[in-house]
Amino acid sequence: MSENQQSQVRWVTIEADYAGQRIDNFLLAQLKGVPKSLVYRIVRKGEVRINKKRCKPDYKLQAGDLVRIPPVRVAESNPLPSANLDQVQALNQQILYEDDLLLVLNKPAGLAVHGGSGLQFGLIESLRALRPEAKHLELVHRLDRETSGCILISKRRSALRALHEQLREKTMDKQYLALVRGHWQAHVKFIAAPLLKNTLKSGERVVRVDAAGKPSETRFRVQQQFANCTLVEASPITGRTHQIRVHALHAGHPIACDPKYGDQVFDAAMQEIGLNRLFLHAHRLSFKHPQSGKTITVDAPLDKALSQALKRLPA
Incomplete structure (x- = not known):
């Protein structure tokens, strides 16, 4: 990754939407690619100033604060894709719900939620290219690249905070459909089952059930039985990496065509x-609207590949 030098001091006036955010988190977002250690160093040395005064990393910003950001070496971020690319344009047809604060999109399988790891761009970069006027588009949660369906995007930092609070309090309800090997017992x-995440030298993430892992819980419900497999609904209570996939495997029912945790014969x-x-x-996906408090429930239809597969399964 090439780097460029931010050679000038920047002065940023804090908008109301950023009020309450810690200065260290604000700087990490402003200085993408800069190590955390460097961010804390420039705060500690007094190079970051708020209203011309030194500050501590836990200072909570207020609307109207004037922040001095010193010159630092910033990793060059991925450029946004062209909004005219077919893959980017197609996302307009996948929007399931939208208002001034958020949108819910039916993410296609095979599209990563963000760029990196050799990918030039992902879902969030594509949306930013499509909506250049929306300055604060952020992922509320994530989906694996291979997983399709409902994904929630915030348009304002206030909405992001409120929705993250729902995730922490486990009041946001996410339901998945999975086709698994064998007959799931009702x-x-x-x-x-606690899940432990390992990152291989290649950068690939692999998760396994391990007593040393983080507590992880998933609810399952049988939707339809077939001759040699079962369609189940899975509702993750916690939000661990690959949680549903590994819990299904742990139950003896790996998900169909899972490249990491699947069964080759199945x-x-x-x-x-x-x-x-x-x-x-x-x-x-069900959640409380961050402004009105009304419960919003959004359903994402199965894509052609999944719906056709169900039709071809022997009963």
């Missing part, structure tokens, strides 16, 4: 009926 409705049978992608889809 009485298995809840799996609590996947081969699924490929024979035309399924060539992970059968995991975030089909419903």
Whole structure:
């Protein structure tokens, strides 16, 4: 990654939407690519000033504060894609709900939520290219690249804070549809198994059930039984990486066509009926609107690949 020098001092006046944010978190967002250690160093040395005075990392910004940001070496961020690209334009057709504060989109399978790891751009960069007037578009949560379905995007920092609070308090309800190997037993409705995340030298993330991992809980409910597989609804209570995929495997029912945690024989049978992608889809999202407090429920239809696969399964 190339780097460029931010050679001039910047002065930033804090908008009302950023009131209450800590100065260290504000700087980390402003100075993307700069190590945390350097951010804390420039604060400690007094190079960052608020209203011409030194500050501490935990200072909470107020509307109208004037922040001095010193010159630092910033990693060059990924440029936004062209809004005219077919893949970018197609996202307009995937918007399920939108208002002044947020939007919910039916993310296509195969699209990462953000660029990086060799990807030039992802969902959030594409949306920023489509909506250049929306200055504060941020992911509220994430979906794996292979997973399709409902994903929530905030347009204002105040909305992002409120929605993150719902995630912390576990009051946001996310429901997924997954096609799994074998006959899921209807009485298995809840799996609590700690998950430990490992990052391989290649950068690939692999998760396993391990007593040393973080507490993780998922609810499961049988939707439809087929001859050699089951369509289940999975509702994650916690939000760990690959949680549903690993909990399904832990229960003895890996998800169809899962490249990390799947079963080769089962996947081969699924490929024979035309399924060539992970059968995991975030089909419903419910949350309280950060402004009105009204419960918003959004449903995302299955894409053609998943709906056609279900039609071809023997009963």
